[in-house]
Amino acid sequence: MSLTLVIGNKNYSSWSMRPWVLLRQFGIPFNEVMLKFESAEWDEHISRLAPTRKVPTLWDGDAGAASSTPVWETIAIIEYIADRFPQFDIWPRDVAARAMARAVSAEMHAGFQALRSNMPMNIRSQHPGKGMKAGVAEDIARIEAIWRVARERFGSYTESPFLFGQFSAADAMFAPVVMRFLTYMPSLVPASTQYCEAMKIAPAIAAWITEAQQETEFVGFDEPNASPPV
Numbered sequence: 769m770s771l772t773l774v775i776g777n778k779n780y781s782s783w784s785m786r787p788w789v790l791l792r793q794f795g796i797p798f799n800e801v802m803l804k805f806e807s808a809e810w811d812e813h814i815s816r817l818a819p820t821r822k823v824p825t826l827w828d829g830d831a832g833a834a835s836s837t838p839v840w841e842t843i844a845i846i847e848y849i850a851d852r853f854p855q856f857d858i859w860p861r862d863v864a865a866r867a868m869a870r871a872v873s874a875e876m877h878a879g880f881q882a883l884r885s886n887m888p889m890n891i892r893s894q895h896p897g898k899g900m901k902a903g904v905a906e907d908i909a910r911i912e913a914i915w916r917v918a919r920e921r922f923g924s925y926t927e928s929p930f931l932f933g934q935f936s937a938a939d940a941m942f943a944p945v946v947m948r949f950l951t952y953m954p955s956l957v958p959a960s961t962q963y964c965e966a967m968k969i970a971p972a973i974a975a976w977i978t979e980a981q982q983e984t985e986f987v988g989f990d991e992p993n994a995s996p997p998v
């Protein structure tokens with residue numbers, strides 16, 4: 769049975785991006801169902817395709833089918849992918865690296881509210897200097913500390929540029945943060961900039977970016993720095 773991932777707009781949906789790039793980067797086949805925000809399709813199908821009326825939702829099988837298993841909440845989706853495909857190192861194999869990868873992924877899932885609300889993901893736009901509201905600098909400092917410690921303890925001994933060496937779920941969890949940094953361009957230490965540069969050319973992330981840039985829908989809720997097109 770194949771997987772189906774229900775997602776939102778690639779330009780805006782940071783939560784959707786995480787499992788999508790994880791599956792794609794590991795070459796795990798899946799069908800994609802996109803429900804665009806603020807659309808008639810969303811209103812018509814979201815209750816049937818997403819138990820919490822939020823994206824992403826992963827279905828093991830056809831989306832919405834009684835015989836398929838739905839999995840919601842990004843961190844749970846990632847754990848399901850790891851359980852379902854044990855042949856892939858979705859989490860790092862080393863137990864200490866794995867513990868830290870899980871911890872920083874959980875921290876990302878639950879936290880960084882100031883960054884998430886003041887710098888909404890908007891891949892096709894450039895808003896340098898915008899969004900630096902209360903709490904955002906602290907969130908960015910914590911993210912840079914996470915990236916530095918992961919790279920120093922686990923990543924820098926490998927040829928690979930990712931947090932724990934090979935691409936893992938932790939990189940997928942931070943991919944939308946990288947997108948935000950590329951849009952809002954806060955000041956970063958050189959190691960963080962290098963990580964962002966490596967992430968944006970990882971094949972799955974580059975593919976998501978390309979598709980996001982082709983989208984034209986304007987979702988006002990995610991556009992605090994722009995006016996709707998007339």
Ligand SMILES: N[C@@H](CCC(=O)N[C@@H](CS)C(=O)NCC(=O)O)C(=O)O
Nearest residue numbers: 781782783784822823824841842843
């Ligand atoms: N905690 C959820 C968050 C999911 C979420 O908030 N998704 C947003 C899109 S990125 C959504 O579906 N928003 C639509 C809505 O709230 O009506 C997760 O981890 O997946």
